[in-house]
Amino acid sequence: MPSKGVHVFTYIAAHGCSIELSVPGRTVTVKELHRFSDVALEVESSEIKSLFDKRGKFIFKVFRNGKQITEQWIDVNAITGNASGGTMESIADTPSIFHDDLIVSYGLYEAGKGHDLLPNRHQCYVTVSPNYERWMAKLAPPGSELEKKPFRRLVLPSAHDVGMNSMESSDAVLRCVGGAVVGQLINDNRVLTKLADKLSADAIALIAPNIIYSLAITQKDSLEAMLKIGARYFEFRPARLHTAVRSKGALPDRLYFQHSAIPGMAYDAFLAGVVSFLRAHPAEIIVVQLRWDGVPDACAKPLAEEKKRYLEDALRPAKGEIVAGNLQDMKKLTIEQLRRDRKRLIMLDSVDSLSTYTDEGNATLTGDSILQALPRVLTRENQRGKAFINIQCQATASNITKAVVYSVLEAGATTSCLLATKGLCDHKTLPWCRDNVLRTCDPDQLVVLMNDFIDGATADVAVQLSRQRLEK
Incomplete structure (x- = not known):
């Protein structure tokens, strides 16, 4: 069945934090400190109930001690590969998030249909770090x-x-x-x-x-x-x-x-x-x-x-x-x-x-x-x-x-x-x-x-x- 990949790169530098990544039918949680992790996800058309609308949400959430800090998402079309809507539709809409003494930095590259040079899968990075304004x-x-x-x-x-x-x-x-x-x-x-x-x-x-x-x-x-x-x-x-x-x-x-x-x-x-x-x-x-x-x-x-x-x-x-x-x-x-x-x-x-x-x-x-x-x-x-x-x-x-x-x-x-x-x-x-x-x-x-x-x-x-x- 048609699907579209999302490649997510994460890094956590703050204690008690986790990053939850999800697409229809699959959720992955990253918790390890100071580890460069990458997760390959697929938005599968078979996991989307609608017969005609084959868009599924890619979502990431950041938690600290069980409390949600932020949620960001975008719709991914499993058939066309396009990503649109949501909170990550524009580069300008993805500034770093400041929450108490934490900073969440993230970005999304929309791969579209993919090309022989550029990545075929959408690319997302998420980092969670202390506020280093006084490091x-x-x-x-x-x-x-x-x-x-x-x-x-x-x-x-x-x-x-x-x-x-x-x-x-x-x-x-x-x-x-x-x-x-x-x-x-x-x-x-x-x-x-x-x-x-x-x-x-x-x-x-x-x-x-x-x-x-x-x-x-x-x-x-x-x-x-x-x-x-x-x-x-x-x-x-x-x-x-x-x-x-x-x-x-x-x-x-x-x-x-x-x-x-x-x-x-x-x-x-x-x-x-x-x-x-x-x-x-x-x-x-x-x-x-x-x-x-x-x-x-x-x-x-x-x-x-x-x-x-x-x-x-x-x-x-x-x-x-x-x-x-x-x-x-x-x-x-x-x-x-x-x-x-x-x-x-x-x-x-x-x-x-x-x-x-x-x-x-x-x-x-x-x-x-x-x-x-x-x-x-x-x-x-x-x-x-x-x-x-x-x-x-x-x-x-x-x-x-x-x-x-x-x-x-x-x-x-x-x-x-x-x-x-x-x-x-x-x-x-x-x-x-x-x-x-x-x-x-x-x-x-x-x-x-x-x-x-x-x-x-x-x-x-x-x-x-x-x-x-x-x-x-």
């Missing part, structure tokens, strides 16, 4: 022995492309200028050429938001939520709007995060959010790295004086409570010294780090090539002389042209090819990091654990590694 304060409390350890011993969770967490800026540009500008924004002729083989220019303009979603949206939580999940390192690419749209008045003329030339979060809003968080959390420390890789020349980059002005404006409300630290502070000072000197916002500018990312290795739908590259890249020789180590766990399916074209042409609200790889890759890369970072990474170099759609599993692995490295 540094709890790990190395002021006055403790661990606070006297070098800051560089920590492993910092990181939200990859933090500024691409919504379509707000891109939608404003498209409303003002029209979808025809998408070719200049994505700056990627491979994708446009493939699309042009199948669609007219007018049709491409109409689906411009879907193209941007598939290529650029890497986060779906607010900056405040990402910080509470545990993120403490961010890379930001501040530049002005592309010359093709800058004069049109779609957005105020200021610096924005740029993914190629696709605008995301405003830089001043990002800095203000970071400073506001640090003022409310006086023992936390955040590292921000400015860089401009992939930003085209048509997006004007800020000069030193402008960067300085943006930072001064952001720090002004802190009235001296927070001052900017630098690379040497990050490498040489202890956690205690950074707190004492009020250098809890460390600003880096294009420093030379060791990144595990490569266009070839991270262009994967399974995560296997990332896993194979990690031990080859993370050698002591490669680490020597680098400012820090950046382990990039996320796959970049947007570099696989055929996968992008499929996800665009079949686009629903949950068909991002970036989201398609989230659960599967995390269940390979994060356990590897948990088991190998202590062995492969120099304890005297800061480590960053970077991921798309920042979640509790990424944060929990980083926090536990931080504890182990501080205690060594």
